[in-house]
Amino acid sequence: xxxxxxxxxxxxxxxxxxxxxxxxxxxxxxxxxxxxxxxxxxxxxxxxxxxxxxxxxxxxxxxxxxxxxxxxxxxxxxxxxxxxxxxxxxxxxxxxxxxxxxxxxxxxxxxxxxxxxxxxxxxxxxxxxxxxxxxxxxxxxxxxxxxxxxxxxxxxxxxxxxxxxxxxxxxxxxxxxxxxxxxxxxxxxxxxxxxxxxxxxxx
Ligand code: GRF
Numbered sequence: 001x002x003x004x005x006x007x008x009x010x011x012x013x014x015x016x017x018x019x020x021x022x023x024x025x026x027x028x029x030x031x032x033x034x035x036x037x038x039x040x041x042x043x044x045x046x047x048x049x050x051x052x053x054x055x056x057x058x059x060x061x062x063x064x065x066x067x068x069x070x071x072x073x074x075x076x077x078x079x080x081x082x083x084x085x086x087x088x089x090x091x092x093x094x095x096x097x098x099x100x101x102x103x104x105x106x107x108x109x110x111x112x113x114x115x116x117x118x119x120x121x122x123x124x125x126x127x128x129x130x131x132x133x134x135x136x137x138x139x140x141x142x143x144x145x146x147x148x149x150x151x152x153x154x155x156x157x158x159x160x161x162x163x164x165x166x167x168x169x170x171x172x173x174x175x176x177x178x179x180x181x182x183x184x185x186x187x188x189x190x191x192x193x194x195x196x197x198x199x200x201x202x203x
Contacts, residue, residue, distance in 0.1 A: 010083035012042025021179035112145030122163035
């Protein structure tokens with residue numbers, strides 16, 4: 001069994017989709033939710049699903065042991081960042097090299113880097129008058145939004161599109177693809193994974 005830890009500090013809608021996909025899965029389970037924000041929506045979702053939660057604090061995460069002992073105690077194989085805003089410290093990148101995935105709500109390398117999160121990303125896409133946006137699922141390394149790409153999917157920017165409308169459509173795209181891409185990755189697919197191979201998977 002491959003064990004996932006999902007790091008999330010927001011509403012947790014992606015975490016919820018991922019938990020749903022791997023409930024009763026033969027080879028993959030979500031074993032832990034890691035969160036740095038008391039009151040985050042993801043905590044209720046984990047509670048309802050009966051998945052253990054680990055609350056982390058900044059000093060120990062950034063400058064201490066990065067909670068690696070707890071991750072190892074839970075037998076975590078792979079870390080999924082789904083709306084986790086702190087930079088992953090080098091010590092954790094090293095311990096889980098090639099085994100930390102992040103989702104970014106734009107087509108990297110555009111609209112990425114420090115400060116590019118949440119609505120800032122979609123505002124940047126609209127301000128640049130891009131003709132399309134999308135999602136990038138990538139490995140995490142020492143630099144923001146920099147590791148090897150595992151998957152991208154795009155959508156056209158519609159006439160009259162606003163950052164808010166784009167955010168909604170990108171969120172839908174994340175929910176549609178993130179769980180399936182994680183599954184393919186964990187089952188050993190060649191990367192980058194192409195869209196058609198994901199679309200042909202059974203949910
Ligand atoms: C997503 O848009 C993701 O791309 C970004 O944070 C957001 C998390 O949303 N990294 P949710 O908490 O999963 O609803």
